[in-house]
Amino acid sequence: MTLSAENLRVDSAAGHFGPYGGRFVPEALISALEELDLEYHKAIQDPEFNQELSGLQKNYVGRPSPLTEAKRFSEYAKLRVFLKREDLNHTGSHKINNVLGQALLTVRMGKKRVIAETGAGQHGVATATAAALFGLDCVVYMGEEDTQRQALNVARMKLLGAEVIPVTTGTRTLKDAINEAMRDWVTNVETTHYLLGTVAGPHPFPTMVRDFHRVMGVEAREQILNQAGRLPEAIAACVGGGSNAIGIFHPFIDDETVQLHGFEAAGDGVATGRHAATLTGGSPGILHGTRSYVLQDKDGQTLPSHSISAGLDYPGVGPEHAWLKDIKRASYHPITDTEAMDAFSLLSKTEGIIPAIETAHALAGVLKISDQFKPTDIVVVNCSGRGDKDVETAAKWFGLKI
Amino acid sequence: MNSILEVFKKTKVENRAALIAYLPAGFPNKEKSSEILRLILDNGADMVEVGLPYSDPLMDGPTIQQAVEISLENKTSIDDCFQIVKELSTSKKPVLIMSYYSPIEKYGVSKFVENFALANGAGVITPDLTIEEAGPWILKTTEQEIARVFVVAPSSKAARLTKVASEVTGFVYAASLMGVTGTRAQVSSKAEELVANLRKTTDLPIAVGLGVSTPAQAKTVGAFADGVIVGSAFVKILLENSDFEKAKTLIVELTQQLRAALPR
Ligand SMILES: Cc1ncc(COP(=O)(O)O)c(C=O)c1O
Numbered sequence: 007m008t009l010s011a012e013n014l015r016v017d018s019a020a021g022h023f024g025p026y027g028g029r030f031v032p033e034a035l036i037s038a039l040e041e042l043d044l045e046y047h048k049a050i051q052d053p054e055f056n057q058e059l060s061g062l063q064k065n066y067v068g069r070p071s072p073l074t075e076a077k078r079f080s081e082y083a084k085l086r087v088f089l090k091r092e093d094l095n096h097t098g099s100h101k102i103n104n105v106l107g108q109a110l111l112t113v114r115m116g117k118k119r120v121i122a123e124t125g126a127g128q129h130g131v132a133t134a135t136a137a138a139l140f141g142l143d144c145v146v147y148m149g150e151e152d153t154q155r156q157a158l159n160v161a162r163m164k165l166l167g168a169e170v171i172p173v174t175t176g177t178r179t180l181k182d183a184i185n186e187a188m189r190d191w192v193t194n195v196e197t198t199h200y201l202l203g204t205v206a207g208p209h210p211f212p213t214m215v216r217d218f219h220r221v222m223g224v225e226a227r228e229q230i231l232n233q234a235g236r237l238p239e240a241i242a243a244c245v246g247g248g249s250n251a252i253g254i255f256h257p258f259i260d261d262e263t264v265q266l267h268g269f270e271a272a273g274d275g276v277a278t279g280r281h282a283a284t285l286t287g288g289s290p291g292i293l294h295g296t297r298s299y300v301l302q303d304k305d306g307q308t309l310p311s312h313s314i315s316a317g318l319d320y321p322g323v324g325p326e327h328a329w330l331k332d333i334k335r336a337s338y339h340p341i342t343d344t345e346a347m348d349a350f351s352l353l354s355k356t357e358g359i360i361p362a363i364e365t366a367h368a369l370a371g372v373l374k375i376s377d378q379f380k381p382t383d384i385v386v387v388n389c390s391g392r393g394d395k396d397v398e399t400a401a402k403w404f405g406l407k408i
Numbered sequence: 409m410n411s412i413l414e415v416f417k418k419t420k421v422e423n424r425a426a427l428i429a430y431l432p433a434g435f436p437n438k439e440k441s442s443e444i445l446r447l448i449l450d451n452g453a454d455m456v457e458v459g460l461p462y463s464d465p466l467m468d469g470p471t472i473q474q475a476v477e478i479s480l481e482n483k484t485s486i487d488d489c490f491q492i493v494k495e496l497s498t499s500k501k502p503v504l505i506m507s508y509y510s511p512i513e514k515y516g517v518s519k520f521v522e523n524f525a526l527a528n529g530a531g532v533i534t535p536d537l538t539i540e541e542a543g544p545w546i547l548k549t550t551e552q553e554i555a556r557v558f559v560v561a562p563s564s565k566a567a568r569l570t571k572v573a574s575e576v577t578g579f580v581y582a583a584s585l586m587g588v589t590g591t592r593a594q595v596s597s598k599a600e601e602l603v604a605n606l607r608k609t610t611d612l613p614i615a616v617g618l619g620v621s622t623p624a625q626a627k628t629v630g631a632f633a634d635g636v637i638v639g640s641a642f643v644k645i646l647l648e649n650s651d652f653e654k655a656k657t658l659i660v661e662l663t664q665q666l667r668a669a670l671p672r
Contacts, residue, residue: 030510
């Protein structure tokens with residue numbers, strides 16, 4: 007797929023989605039954000055850039071990723087479930103789509119160093135991978151709690167030559183890793199690109215990251231038309247920051263018959279307060295340079311989030327999702343740890359696919375809303391990642407000895 | 409707002425830079441933060457910034473982060489900050505609040521500015537509010553005559569400096585370096601150039617902050633800036649000295665030395 011100006015929805019220059027989005031950052035970052043925005047727009051109109059990116063997608067990542075009909079899982083779901091297999095990408099998740107785009111931009115901007123935040127470690131691994139491929143220095147910030155629950159990915163990043171810095175401030179998870187990455191960026195912005203891993207943060211990140219992920223929805227649309235002969239009734243995806251969800255939603259936004267469902271991490275349950283369901287349990291506010299839904303108190307202090315899934319454990323969400331929620335184009339539902347782990351187990355045993363725990367939230371979501379559908383209805387689920395990194399967490403959850 | 413401009417008029421006549429001190433509200437606790445800021449005012453500071461604690465302070469280095477975490481553990485609220493502003497305003501010196509925009513917007517821009525005005529606050533510094541997002545803020549602070557201090561950085565291009573400075577009232581906050589708050593061994597060489605570039609586009613007073621902590625650094629910066637902002641150095645004294653009386657003595661000393669370094 008090529009990213010041309012025509013096939014993208016053009017947002018207002020300041021990067022707003024209704025009242026959401028924008029830029030709430032120190033002035034020191036403004037010139038870097040403007041440079042990035044300019045370089046990005048130049049790049050997507052440059053055939054050479056598009057060729058290089060699609061070449062990498064094909065020959066390095068392995069795109070297009072397959073669309074697999076999950077027939078045995080469908081018997082439980084009581085509708086036809088198709089999986090968009092981002093788990094089969096090089097590095098094991100959708101995160102690589104955005105990373106390669108931004109890594110190419112980094113090279114075009116003449117910067118030699120990338121920094122990234124990571125929760126589950128998937129974005130960190132993808133960034134470390136691209137840094138190795140392009141010969142860039144790479145530093146990944148990761149909350150200390152996440153370095154423990156995703157130890158395997160920490161080792162992978164180090165093997166790829168990246169430096170992993172455990173973040174010990176605040177809640178020691180993704181939110182604080184982003185704070186540290188921003189501080190590094192403010193200090194080193196002349197030489198460094200902040201390779202943000204989701205559709206949050208200041209403009210142009212929510213738009214640019216979405217556009218690099220649209221390839222998932224563009225492929226899925228074509229594949230489902232080929233395989234089923236028609237559009238699906240629904241698209242489903244898990245929502246942490248929202249990148250895998252927006253990437254698969256976006257090319258279907260104008261297809262009014264296609265429902266868009268996002269599933270957030272409800273941890274122990276939204277009512278317990280121990281959750282990461284930002285769109286369900288949060289309210290409009292500002293976090294990490296953008297206005298969106300945020301888990302925060304009445305004084306605008308960000309509240310800690312909780313989820314078994316490190317990649318969904320974030321008290322913010324991309325601004326475009328906030329807008330899609332408000333205009334009711336997409337709906338967002340909470341999924342508890344228990345519901346997600348049940349679906350994790352079910353997919354593993356019915357399809358021979360061990361999903362990432364993040365992805366398991368989308369699968370659980372499909373099981374949860376399936377009574378709104380007929381058995382012949384079709385849902386395409388973004389299988390955003392594979393579960394290798396989660397084997398230890400899952401083994402512990404299910405009481406297995408390893 | 410006028411009170412801020414009057415201070416800079418006075419310091420200009422005295423041929424020295426103004427001394428502006430920062431401390432997070434609620435650190436080490438509510439009463440003590442008010443007491444320390446008062447002590448700093450009594451010993452030579454020309455105005456103070458009351459830091460409104462925020463859970464995700466992107467512009468702050470480890471020293472201020474640690475203080476802010478303590479302040480939040482103390483459950484310091486926005487109304488507590490206004491209370492401290494009110495207490496300090498009896499000094500007849502300008503009292504400002506430094507706040508990230510998240511707490512302001514959540515509290516409500518109108519309510520925030522009105523309650524701040526009721527507390528006799530002079531101005532608000534907003535380190536992460538870009539002018540593109542500042543529409544309601546500009547309207548309300550203009551209506552209530554509260555000074556609006558935006559921060560500019562060495563990376564700000566000339567056109568951007570003009571644009572930002574045109575929305576400022578009170579003084580322009582020039583960040584001396586690319587980075588976060590904290591003490592540094594040396595004053596950044598970029599500070600003087602930034603101030604010179606600002607002078608080409610605005611007649612407003614310019615205060616320099618970030619990484620100014622010693623009397624020698626204050627003297628260097630005070631030679632070309634209208635105001636010198638010191639924060640982390642005060643915070644550090646409080647973090648490093650659990651004996652509060654000792655900390656107070658050190659803070660008085662530092663304030664007096666900073667003030668003595670400013671005459672040109
Ligand atoms: C496999 C997988 N899916 C989903 C996510 C959540 O991120 P996003 O909502 O941006 O897709 C992550 C994040 O780490 C992930 O690793």
